[in-house]
Amino acid sequence: MAEHAELLAEMPAVGRLTAGERLKHAQKRRAQQLKGWSQMEKVTHSDAGAKAGQQAHSRRVTFPSNITLLEAAARNDLEEVKELLRSGVSPDLFNEDGLTALHQCCIDDFEELVRCLVEAGASVNACDSELWTPLHAAATCGHTRLVQLLVQSGADLLAVNADGNMPYDLCEDEATLELIETVMAEQGITQERIDECRAAKEMEMLADVRDLVLSGTELGAKDDNGTTLMHIAAANGWQSVAELLLEQKAPVGEKDCDGWTPLHAAACWGHMVELLVAHGADLHAKSILEETPLDVCADEEVRVKLLDLKHKHDAIMKSQDRRKGTLQRRASSAGSRGKVVRRTSVNERSSLYRREHHKEAVVWQERGREAEPPDDDEDRQTDAEKREPLGNGATPLSSVSLPGELHEGSRMERSASYQLAPGGGEADSMTREKAHHTLAELKRQRAAAKLHKQPAPPPPLEGAVYFTPASGDPPLLKLRAPEEDAAATKEPCSFPIFLTEVSSNRVLDLWEMTENGVVCQRGKVLTTDTMNPNVKKVEYAVRGPIVQRAVQIENELKEGVKKPFSEVIRANIGDAHAMGQRPITFFRQVVALCSYSKLLEDDKFPEDAKNRARRILQACNGGSIGAYSASQGIECVRQDVARYIERRDGGITCNPDNIYLCTGASDGIVAILKLLVSGEGRTRTGVMIPIPQYPLYSAALADLGAVQVSYYLDEDRCWALDVSELRRSLLAARQHCSPRALCVINPGNPTGQVQSRQCIEDVIRFAAEEHLFLMADEVYQDNVYAEDCQFHSFKKVLYEMGPEYSDIVELVSFHSTSKCYMGECGFRGGYMEVINMDPEVKAQLTKMVSVRLCPPVPGQALLDLVVNPPQRDEPSYSTFIERATNLRDLATKAKLAQEAFNRIPGITCNPVQGAMYCFPRISLPERAVTEAREMGQAPDMFYCMKLLEETGICLVPGSGFGQMDGTYHFRMTILPPTDKLKIVLDKVKEFHQSFTQHYS
Structure with missing residues (x-):
């Protein structure tokens, strides 16, 4: 007890x-x-x-x-x-x-x-x-x-x-x-589905109440505990249900077996107290335990609101009582606003509403000018207010000019939402004192707006008077002040009345009234609350927090801040030239000639370079690479790309019309994803991407509102792609979306594996069986280092599998000038080839790329040189051996990095078969994992940030690419020069050993 x-x-x-x-x-x-x-x-x-000895059969508990x-x-x-x-x-x-x-x-x-x-x-x-x-x-x-x-x-x-x-x-x-x-x-x-689930119970009850209304059932009926429908709506905060009940005149003062009214329930759980009070709920009602709604209210903000409503209610009651005894001037039939409204025209009714609500605002303005006096003083103040109802110098309605202003004779619906605010300087002190009762509602609205990804509604005007569409003729607790005889002329009003809640909110979003009554424009239209929510979901780890911190450290070093290192080594991104790789001479000669055609007369340039430049310039509008090209790309460049693909794939035909030049491969990937994405809920497009993956895919899918369908590469088998894993992922995804595309990155980024021909055949069969659009990211096709590996294009394998597959499988493949041996990232050149695309869809793709006018023309020129390099009988061929040197150096550094990592205790690295990165797995002490999570960071992010701060080496944590739960990695490019790469590897070794020792 x-x-x-x-x-x-x-x-x-x-x-x-x-x-x-x-x-x-x-x-x-x-x-x-x-x-x-x-x-x-x-x-x-x-x-x-x-x-036990005394009672053989004693019972135990x-x-x-x-x-x-x-x-x-x-x-x-x-x-x-x-x-x-x-x-x-x-x-x-x-x-x-x-x-x-x-x-x-x-x-x-x-x-x-x-x-x-x-x-x-x-x-x-x-x-x-x-x-x-x-x-x-x-x-x-x-x-x-x-x-x-x-x-x-x-x-x-x-x-x-x-x-x-x-x-x-x-x-x-x-x-x-x-x-x-x-x-x-x-x-x-989706947010829509979340909203539906939240509102499901409310909508269910709303439908039930409507059925009860149609059947004529008594809405004030009680259950065994004395609970009414209004109690339930008030306790749960179901505004729409409560408004429907109020429209149907459901009682608001019924008590349950504990003596609680609906207002008790609303106050206890912090819901819609203003709505109930506005419809006559008794603020002084007491439960069996002698508790009023104010007594059971635990929310301080709601308590403030209730107290303010109580004070206003008491003052109005006193004012009415005094008025009934001393200032009754009209006949009883004119004393009821409801009766007056029912026998007047719509325009007259609107005018009456305006006059009466203006008087209400005046009363509360006068009350706010000084602290609340004792009862007798308060009564005297109320008398003064009755004698002087319009002394506030308010601006006449006719003098206020705003977009959407009401003109004389405009019709006003009876259920419209009204908002009136007192004007004038003296009113400000009152509104500052009395407006606090709207604070809780303001916070709740803004929190709800954030939750539902919608812009927050504007804050209520200070001193505003409100009633809702469910109100009908506004009752006493709409803050109706004592009335004088209605004047025949228009009464002044400090703010216009808008026809509907929608139109008022639209205007209030754009305009606000300053202290001196001047209407001015509000704050920013585009905020983080009003912007596209998908953009906020986009993450791109390759240039994430680690890189941002690296930039800060570089600036600190320039300013003379002491660090345990002298430079930041950016091993986070595959930017060959930034890592010190020299550009291919022939490429830069031709681009220079195209950029400044007068150099064509200079004997320092070889003739084959000049001939290439002349051919490209002749294909450009106005003979300049500064002019727009065709949206699909320069015709001769697309022809050269088609011939390159034919040579690469052993003579398989390539139609230039299927070639689209792009702003790097990334632009083409996003364009195809945009074509694929459609539907909502379970019909929303899902795209299967490998994990680990290049973050472009997850970022683009988030931006487009598509569903990322992850399939995991097998790290224990050198990041192999297993069709059984594809099938598992697909079946799981079909429970909540509609998977329509499968993306494969070959050679892999960040994992560096090269897919075998057998694997590619299995993937193509899987795509055919499951009716999936196949996307082949092949931007590293020249970067193959392992002796037992060879690059096979998906198109070549598809056609060699015969018409059974080559006639039906829809395929798009991508290539870029940013990777391979050239590493010309900044020119943003690339292409995509579409296979078996529906002609009508292809027309839509052409239209979509046309909106962007064209890819960068210098990038198109560079791409032409990549796919059509110097031949053996041309003068520049002798310098083009730089290509072989670059690839040979990359192969050497790939082996160097792999072997170095595998010698470090706690780090393992699969062979780097291709691409430009290694993706080693790191073992982290449990204490480090715990500390990272306490800081809200992924453990490998925590590791990489520490590495950057202590050594100046910038890597990308594996969590930015995706990885199996419980495993941790980082991605490091092999592009730095060999001597610098060795320094990086030595520093990583020293750091890992000290990090492990510190957290063990």
Whole structure:
């Protein structure tokens, strides 16, 4: 009994705690309870042992199965839980609060027990009495691994608890939140679907209430506990249901068995108190325990709102009482605004509303000019207000000019949303004092706007008077002030009345009134709340936080800041020339000639370079590479690309009309993805991409609103692509999206593997069977170093597999001038070839690239030289051996890096068969992993940032490319000169050893 009383005493304090604090408090209470039970059981056992000789059949204390299971789970007793489950105890047993063992283990982070319970068939979507699922508990506590386990076991990410929160609403741990949002994105969960789930219960009740209205059922009926429909709507904050009930004149003052009115419920849970008060809810109503709505309200902001409403209500009542006794001037039929409104025209009614609401604003303006006096003084002040209703110098309505202004004779709907604000300088002091009652609503609106990815509504005008479409004739608590006889002329008004809520919000978004009454333009139109939400999801690790910090360090070094190193070595990106590689002489000669045609007369340039330049310039508009080209690219360049592909693929025909020149391969990839993306929800396009992947793909998919469908490369088999993994990924994705494309990067970035011909054939068969559009990223096709590896283009293999595949599989392949032996990243040259594309879709692709006019023409010129280099009988061929030198150096550095990493304890690196990177796996001490997560960083990001700060070496963490859970990597380019690469490798070795020692 004492414990029960103690719990009751704690309830008010617990109600004010955050969700996380309540969980910790509950855990503490639970531990105390279990300790008591354990002590009780020990005492029982000792008593039973003492009486064993005297009573052979003495009974021992036993607990119900649900208590036993939950107690064992709370003690993290895996063996006892297994024994109970083997004995037939259901894993879904729950206590009086609906709490299951799975709930308890998710709170306490008992991973092994969670696995045990899930394997035993425990429901991962079990709800307690407040509709919390185990996923709610794990997400709230920030247990990332448990969240992942529950999601993999089918936990509902969109489960809504009694407070209207989903698991991701309650999650405050960055890593856990990132995981949840990633999974939601992979499952194609859109904001619209989230909104639907949140509103499902409200919409269901709304439909039920409409059915009741149609059937003529009494809306004030009570259940066994005295609860009415209005109680339910108020407790849950279902505004639309409450407004419908109010429109149908449902009572707002009914009490349940505890004496609570709907306003008590609304005040307790912080919902729509203004709406209920505006429709006559009694602020002074008392429950059985003599509690008013203000007494049960724990939210300080809602309390402020209720107090302000109470003061205004009391003042209006006093004003009306005095007016009834001393200032009644009209006949009783004219004393009712409702009767007047019903027998006037629409325009007259509108004018009457304007006059009366202006008077209301004046009353509250006058009240705010000084502190609230005692009752007698307040009564005298109210009398003064009655005698002097319009002394505020307000601006006449006719003098206010704004977009959307109402002219005389404009029709006004009776259900329109009105907003009036007092003008004048003296009113400002009043509004500053009295406007605080709108603060909570403002915060709630802005929080909701952020949640729903919509722009926050404008803050209410200070001193504004509101009523809603459900209001009908505005009742007393719309802040109606005492009235004088209606004047025949227009009354002044400080702000125009807008026809609808939509139009008023639109104007208020753009305009605001300053203190002196001048209308001026508001703040920024484009903010992080109003911008495209997809853009905020885009991440590009190659130029992420590590690189940004590297730039800062470089600036610090220039300013003389002392560091344990003298330079930053950027080994993060495949930019060959930035790493010191010299450009191919022939390429630069021709580009120079194209850029400045007068050099064609200079004898320093070889004739074959001049001939190439003349051919390119003749194909350019106006004979200049400064002019626009055809949108698909310069015709002669596309012809040269087609001939290059034919030579590469052993004579397989290539149609120049299928060639599209691009701003690097990236531009072509994004263009194709844009064509592919369509649908919403489960019909939204999914694109299969390898993990690890080049971050362009994940970034583009996020930007386009498509679903990333991840398939994992096999690190243990040198990053091999396994068709069984493709199939697993595809089947899982079809549960939440529509996979339509498969992307393969060959040679791999960041993994450096080269796909075998057999693997490519298997992928093509898979794409044909599953009806997938195939995207082949082949920008590293010249970068193959391993002796047992050879590059095979997807197009060549496709055609060599015969018409069964070559006639049906839709394929697009990409190449670029940025990689391979040339490394001309800055020219942004590239191309894509489309195979078996629907002619109508191809026309749309041509239209889409036309919108961008054309790729950079200097990049097109450079691409022409890449696909059509000097031949053996041409003068420049002798200098073109630079190509072979570059590739030979890259092969040497690939082997050097691989061997060096494999000699470092705690680092393993697969052979670098191709491309420009190695992607070693690193083992990190558990303490380092924990510290990283406490800082909200991925562990390998933490590692790479430390490496940068201590050595000046800039690498990209593997988490930016994607990786198997529990593994950590980094990507390093092999492009630096050999001597500098050796320095990098030595520094990484020293750092890794010291890092491991420090955190072990």
